[in-house]
Amino acid sequence: MRKSFLLTLALLTSGCASYYRVTDVTTGKTYLSTSDSFRQEGSNRVATFKDEVTQSNVTLNHYEYRPMTKEEYDADLAARRSHLPVSPK
Numbered sequence: 087m088r089k090s091f092l093l094t095l096a097l098l099t100s101g102c103a104s105y106y107r108v109t110d111v112t113t114g115k116t117y118l119s120t121s122d123s124f125r126q127e128g129s130n131r132v133a134t135f136k137d138e139v140t141q142s143n144v145t146l147n148h149y150e151y152r153p154m155t156k157e158e159y160d161a162d163l164a165a166r167r168s169h170l171p172v173s174p175k
Contacts, residue, residue, distance in 0.1 A: 105159035108151040
């Protein structure tokens with residue numbers, strides 16, 4: 087809890103977002119998230135976040151995450167979004 091609080095405090099005071107690739111270790115599916123929505127909660131460290139590709143809220147019990155640079159994140163996000171079907175308006 088304290089580590090999570092200190093990370094959140096550091097991010098808020100620096101004014102910079104952090105970028106993450108989150109992997110569901112059960113299925114192998116990967117997601118992209120930012121420090122604005124990524125949270126680890128509870129004693130079993132459940133992750134909740136918004137997947138920036140699909141804009142869906144995700145909750146994972148068994149996951150790994152790794153920080154990404156803004157450049158890696160932007161390139162990965164653009165590549166993933168280019169493969170999404172275009173929704174009719």
